Amino acid sequence: MAVDEAIAEQVRKNKVSPTIRFYKWAPSAVSIGYFQSLQDEVNLAKCKELGIDYVRRRTGGGAVYHDNKGEITYSVIAPERLFPKGIRESYRVICQWIIDGLGLLGIGAEFMPINDLVVHGKKISGNAQTRRDGVLTQHGTILYDLDVRTMFSVLKVSNEKISDKMIKSVEERVTRVLNYKSVSQDDLYNALLEGFTRGKEFSFDSLTRSEDIDARRLAKEVYRSEAWNAMR
Template sequence: MTALADREWRLITDEARDGATQMALEEVAARTALEEDVRTVRVYSWEPSTLSLGYRQEADSVDWDFCDREGIDVTRRQTGGGGIYHDRYADISYTVVAPAEEVPGDLMECYALFCEPILTAFEEMGVDADFAAAEQSTIYKPSCYLRDINPAHDVVAPASSPTESRKISGNAQYRQRDVVIQHGSLSYAREPDKHVGVFDEVLETDTFTDRVTSIREESGIDREEAVDTLAAALGDWCDATPGEWRNEELTAARELADQKYGSEAWIRDREVLEAHEQ
């Protein structure tokens, strides 16, 4: 249990939502942490399956026709890095939101703190996972899972066999209104055709499978058990009380999704429109 457990935390095991709303909910959780002194950990899924672009990723790296044809939504994150294809089934995501003054100011120390429950969850799932022991070079920069592997925030498995280890989780942070938000993607299963298909580049599926592994491949547990294990690890880490979004938070998130995360201006050009410009 973290020293942060003496604060008020809530655990939200969220329902599947569209990508724009999922990103908006993180901003809403930041407001709640700052204004109401309630911190949030949550586990969530994406419906429909969604490609989340890194903050500075160029829109022309996306195969928009492929995404339209496959019914894949597109949004843009506040965090940097490459795009991540969040499959409705194959991806499990999480968020940790806490006031910045309560967590380490050093980025690497903060990653280590917030990833404690993630590594605990992998252990309890029977996955031999840990931070990467060494950097691995970039294969394809627009894709998060094919970019360089960084020991500071990328998790690989099996960790005990560095020459055979492949990426199983990526994690990223940003700060907003004096609040730290960390989110991450855990690979439950692999969908290589879609992971490479969302990008406007001819990539072989072996390029993805050679670099990425999954919870199902490493331990064989079913998805529901993996989600429950991750939620329990997050909740135990901060002694969180099971909770849910309040109606006013959901309303605010829908408005923010329309104004920002679901707008073409943000997705294509990182521009935030005022309400009168919608």
């Protein structure tokens, strides 16, 4: 989260190019949406017991369990003007890159407004976007594998949401790459990389010194602080 914000700041200052990141969470972690209550969404005692981290995002949306081995996360950080003005339309643009990537693996995903991707009606990717000072940040996750037991133990899943959709269990509404194709995580990464970068000029790079310094500062001052994480 801190890295995304640090990059956004450098994009705002025009110091770095529009940036696409792929990453994993180490240790595994729960992220909650900006408007969610930490206490209501996350089983903090269980997180502590299992060594699972938690953080509030600066984007809206729902709580997500990011398994270290079970997903690939991405961020797109770019000037707002490069994307459609409407938030719903810009979700569609970036989500199409994921669809293209999964398509390369022979997995047919569809965009499910507002911010999900589904395969045969089951969610395979969740995404969240914010815009600040002319910079768009969208991050999201693509499920590769699913540790349902751990996910259930750290997330306080709302009964209302489940009954609303008339579903019995998370396995009936969430899916993963491995359900469709026996590929490695590297294969998934390479397919997503192609989907995200096709037709674009790009180069590989690591964080600039300023981004690194800002990210460390933001992690300490904001994203690791109780003031932020327990804000709501």
